Amino acid sequence: MATDIRTSELKAPIDAAEYLFRRLHELGVRGVHGVPGDYNLVALDYIPKTGLSWVGNCNELNAGYAADGYARVKGISAIVTTFGVGELSAINALAGAYSEYVPVVHIVGTPSTLSQKDGMLLHHTLGNGDFNVFANMSREISCASVKLEDPHEVPTLIDHALRECWIQSRPVYIALPTDIVQKKVEGDRLKTPIDLSNPKNDPEREDYVVEVVLKYLHAAKNPVILVDACAMRHRVLQEVHELVVKSNLPTFVAPMGKGAVNETLPNYGGVYAGSGSQTGVRERVESSDLILTIGAIKSDFNTAGFTYRISKLSTIDFHSKHISVKFSEYPGVGMKGVLRKVIDKMGKLTVEPGPSTGRNEISSDEQDMSKDQTITQAWFWPRMGQWLKDDDIVITETGTANFGIWETKFPKGVTALSQVLWGSIGYSVGACQGAALAAQETGDRRTILFVGDGSFQLTCQEVSTMIRQGLKPIIFLICNEGYTIERYIHGMDASYNDIQPWKFKDLLVVFGADPKRSKTFQVRTKKELNDLFDDKEFSAAPYIQFVELYVPKEDAPLALKLTAEASARTNSKQ
Numbered sequence: 001m002a003t004d005i006r007t008s009e010l011k012a013p014i015d016a017a018e019y020l021f022r023r024l025h026e027l028g029v030r031g032v033h034g035v036p037g038d039y040n041l042v043a044l045d046y047i048p049k050t051g052l053s054w055v056g057n058c059n060e061l062n063a064g065y066a067a068d069g070y071a072r073v074k075g076i077s078a079i080v081t082t083f084g085v086g087e088l089s090a091i092n093a094l095a096g097a098y099s100e101y102v103p104v105v106h107i108v109g110t111p112s113t114l115s116q117k118d119g120m121l122l123h124h125t126l127g128n129g130d131f132n133v134f135a136n137m138s139r140e141i142s143c144a145s146v147k148l149e150d151p152h153e154v155p156t157l158i159d160h161a162l163r164e165c166w167i168q169s170r171p172v173y174i175a176l177p178t179d180i181v182q183k184k185v186e187g188d189r190l191k192t193p194i195d196l197s198n199p200k201n202d203p204e205r206e207d208y209v210v211e212v213v214l215k216y217l218h219a220a221k222n223p224v225i226l227v228d229a230c231a232m233r234h235r236v237l238q239e240v241h242e243l244v245v246k247s248n249l250p251t252f253v254a255p256m257g258k259g260a261v262n263e264t265l266p267n268y269g270g271v272y273a274g275s276g277s278q279t280g281v282r283e284r285v286e287s288s289d290l291i292l293t294i295g296a297i298k299s300d301f302n303t304a305g306f307t308y309r310i311s312k313l314s315t316i317d318f319h320s321k322h323i324s325v326k327f328s329e330y331p332g333v334g335m336k337g338v339l340r341k342v343i344d345k346m347g348k349l350t351v352e353p354g355p356s357t358g359r360n361e362i363s364s365d366e367q368d369m370s371k372d373q374t375i376t377q378a379w380f381w382p383r384m385g386q387w388l389k390d391d392d393i394v395i396t397e398t399g400t401a402n403f404g405i406w407e408t409k410f411p412k413g414v415t416a417l418s419q420v421l422w423g424s425i426g427y428s429v430g431a432c433q434g435a436a437l438a439a440q441e442t443g444d445r446r447t448i449l450f451v452g453d454g455s456f457q458l459t460c461q462e463v464s465t466m467i468r469q470g471l472k473p474i475i476f477l478i479c480n481e482g483y484t485i486e487r488y489i490h491g492m493d494a495s496y497n498d499i500q501p502w503k504f505k506d507l508l509v510v511f512g513a514d515p516k517r518s519k520t521f522q523v524r525t526k527k528e529l530n531d532l533f534d535d536k537e538f539s540a541a542p543y544i545q546f547v548e549l550y551v552p553k554e555d556a557p558l559a560l561k562l563t564a565e566a567s568a569r570t571n572s573k574q
Helices: 016-026 060-074 085-099 113-118 133-139 154-168 203-219 229-233 237-247 281-286 335-345 377-387 400-407 427-442 453-459 462-468 484-489 504-510 526-534 536-540 558-572
Strands: 013-015 031-034 077-082 104-110 144-147 172-177 184-186 224-227 251-253 268-271 291-294 315-318 322-325 328-331 393-396 415-417 447-452 474-479 518-523 544-550
Touching: 013 016, 016 154, 016 172, 016 184, 031 060, 031 427, 060 077, 060 085, 060 104, 060 415, 060 427, 060 453, 060 462, 077 085, 085 104, 085 133, 085 427, 104 133, 104 154, 133 144, 133 172, 144 154, 154 172, 154 184, 203 315, 203 322, 203 328, 203 335, 224 237, 224 281, 229 237, 237 335, 251 281, 268 281, 315 335, 377 400, 377 526, 393 400, 393 427, 400 447, 400 558, 415 427, 427 447, 427 453, 427 462, 447 453, 453 474, 462 504, 462 544, 474 504, 484 558, 504 518, 504 544, 518 526, 526 536
Parallel strands: 031 077, 077 104, 104 172, 144 172, 224 251, 224 291, 251 268, 291 315, 393 415, 393 447, 447 474, 474 544, 518 544
Antiparallel strands: 013 184, 315 322, 322 328
């Protein structure tokens, strides 16, 4: 076993757990998610000592979702679980964060190094003396995995893991044994902040790629820009904004890229998702002779079932670690430096205007409320867009909400959270808690959740954490009698797509909300929803509010229907 370092040998002795949490504070983390367990309890004592606060979630899965949502708003997050039972409960959420490039620091309290060395038959183990099995599982969904066993190495390993988490924008795994928590380590390193700068591109390679990009860009007759999720995850939004404004090129976003572009700009054209695109968008994008894609993730749900019709011969892909120009690959050249030089050297381009997106216009068929007051998906999403404000945080659940939001044009500064690639139902409720906490820490921003009744039943306990933390989200619970997206993939009337109806809004009372600091609503007609949107107190979001919103069982956004059909075809291929 590693021996203790004599305190006299250290310039600035500090306990290992304190070092870890002080580094997290340095990176901007203020709230730490998780669930207490006997292998992490002593470590948790250090959280308030380091300027952090303990959130305390209802279960580890929800905590993982919450950490994901928090990181998407604040840039990075932390979750603490206990060995075995706790960390495995969180692993689905951490896999989602890995899949979607979200930087989450997963700290796992483990049995002591002595217990592990002796192979003791401890609780929360498989009973076989193997203490590495759970860490090995997490290694596949972590960009770095470290075990803090030798006090000499603890600061170096922590700094390495946190830097990788930030740079690669993916989860890291830190195992903290109970007997290391209070071990003295070298705290002198805390005087030097962790270097979070991206590795620089080789100047000659970068300049060559910039020349190639500019050559094709100036030769193009009707180029467009398509922005996707990794533009947000790899922190190039400033460069994207400057490129969009300076070039004046028609600019579109993929579904996972919602919120990456200022949608009030005159050259913003809407959401491109192949056959699921908005009116006029597909024709404009697919007829372009050059498409600059930034941070693309071409998954099935992000492309409406792989219905992109874009040739590589007309595409330049910008990624965090490489650039692709048509069929040529340039590995080791990251997009941030390339975009900056393209912007600086671009000059005047040939611009052919894109489609006009309007301002959340409701179709004429849906506008006449004298005939039918039923709230439809086609009416709701643009109408909701008229109600949104600058800088809102909008969370949408896998299902009708994820697809409906494509039809909503955002005001300036809106942050959008969704899980289009991983698609774990129930994600949005936990993510809402994390996002609302981040909003509380960073300023007065409304946090608004749209979640279906089926998904909500998986993770509803996190509303309790929102109440406990004094958070103020507005929750729209879409009541449509079950799993609508699954119905459109297979089994429209199958019982396995049905759920037990709940009295959803009553859960605020069940979870102990103060009636004076919370409010619930039940909305079944367009008039009722219009009245609610016009209610200034409701719109001010002074406390947690819960809206039961009723829509027809078999109603769904067109994009969902098209994607579900494509998914069904893919699933049935022999």
